[in-house]
Amino acid sequence: MTHASPITEAQSVVAACRADFPALDQDVSGHRLVYLDSAASAQQPSVVIDAIAYYERHDHANVHRGVHTLSHRATDAYEGARETLRAFINAASTSEVVFTSGTTESINLVAQSFCRPKLGPGDKILITHLEHHANIVPWQLVCEQTGAELLVAPINDRGEVELEALYALMDETVRLLAIAHVSNALGTIIPIKEITAEAHAREIPVLVDGAQGVPHMPVDVQDLDCDFYAFSGHKMFGPTGTGVLYGKEALLEAMPPYKGGGDMILEVSFSGTTFNELPYKFEAGTPNISGVVGFGAAAKYLEDLGMHNVEAWEHELSQYMTAQLSAVEGIRLIGTAAHKAGVQSFLLGDIHPHDLGTILDHQGVAIRTGHHCAMPVMEFFGVPGTARASLALYNNFDDIDRLVAALGKAREIFA
């Protein structure tokens, strides 16, 4: 089994980065680890791990508070990461980059602060059938709280959003479209720029769940023209417990605070409180400073590699994975969109995904099994769950060969 296309120099730069990830350098069940679960959580390069450790050893203090040296250093490190992430997604200003605990909190912030005050009976929130639970449940909650209605745009049997049907649902009662950039269960890449233009033509703001977008392709929020873009640190090689909500400044400015506490205020008295400026208005309490430092280091690492290179390399890998998996006897691929990221859900014969996961694990191959926090997607395809292999920049062709070989063993056991 060999891959077909020649590797460009740019791609080989990315391919060489595997050694930057210490967790990949280990054996599992007596085999070299093949990590194909990056869509659940990606591994961290040494530069991220070291940045966090350095911060904790030398610079830690609270941010935005003290006049002493360490507080100043901590603030610089924290705000430096904000600037790195601003550049990473090409936001116009750091005022538009709000740190959160992850994509889930970013989406909940928009649901509660942007949507809730303006929603009532007769209003609608529009999502699609392929969303992750984190882009479904916050909208269900705000609809329950306000009497608004949740609309769901359909997908087709390749796992693509039906664009015409989506546009047909965009009427004057829709207050927000919330949509994934890349489906975590199916790998579908959604044409966000085109959809945003259609939504804006109908004066509908757009939130993009970018958790699976930022690790795999260049993201330019100004080019996409989305109103909000939510993503997590740990899907893009940073630590867990970190995330960003990007929002257009005028929208964030008009939104009330989401949580109350320290750091989000200018002045507090018992007769009232003056809220801090953006983005601090949304960052109540002492933030996850060391996590954000690591998050910034991860974005810097990706910038240095070049997201165009990452995208090109993963495209090669993804094409190869699809071709190799398609050739496995008895396999059913779920998610076969024309434009796909390196995520492939599948079923093998009548083997339950959970059993497949165990058999693969015992050959050192880590995949995700289950409903992938996208139960409506599983229901659409009539399956209780799937096995899912997901790629990241540190994977290679050999990983995919190992996956295919491990599936062969599973077929043997369940023969």
Added chain:
Amino acid sequence: MMAGSIQTDDVRELYRDLILDHARHPRHFGKLGHVTHTAEGINPLCGDKLRLYLDVDANETITDAAFEGSGCAISVASASLLTDSVIGLRASEAMTFFDAVTAQLAGSDSLEGGEVELGKLRALAGVRDFPTRVKCATLAWHALKSALRLDKAPASTE
């Protein structure tokens, strides 16, 4: 490519022939005509879901048992073995089986030569070396316990 297949034997310890046979051809699969006790078992981790039906007579003897639902090979085989094993037992005896099986899966050896004759249920012993799969094997047993206690809420592995 492959670094050998030394671990495959370990996986075969989990997927013993008896387990695979019961997973593929589950015994007592379906509903019962007469049901006195029933409970649902749900494993929120993987979505496995099954319902256990029991027919218990006035002497507290389980005269019939069946289950339906969907799940992985381990949970289906375990449910199949359970129904095979508890028919003809008194409810209190079935509960000692619950204790024995869950102890076995928790890694306790007390059952191997203990008071309860596990018989083919010993085939589940391979699961204890796979901590992430123990809940699959205990799902039906938690449903049994729940059914015999007449619990209203579904049994959960969590």
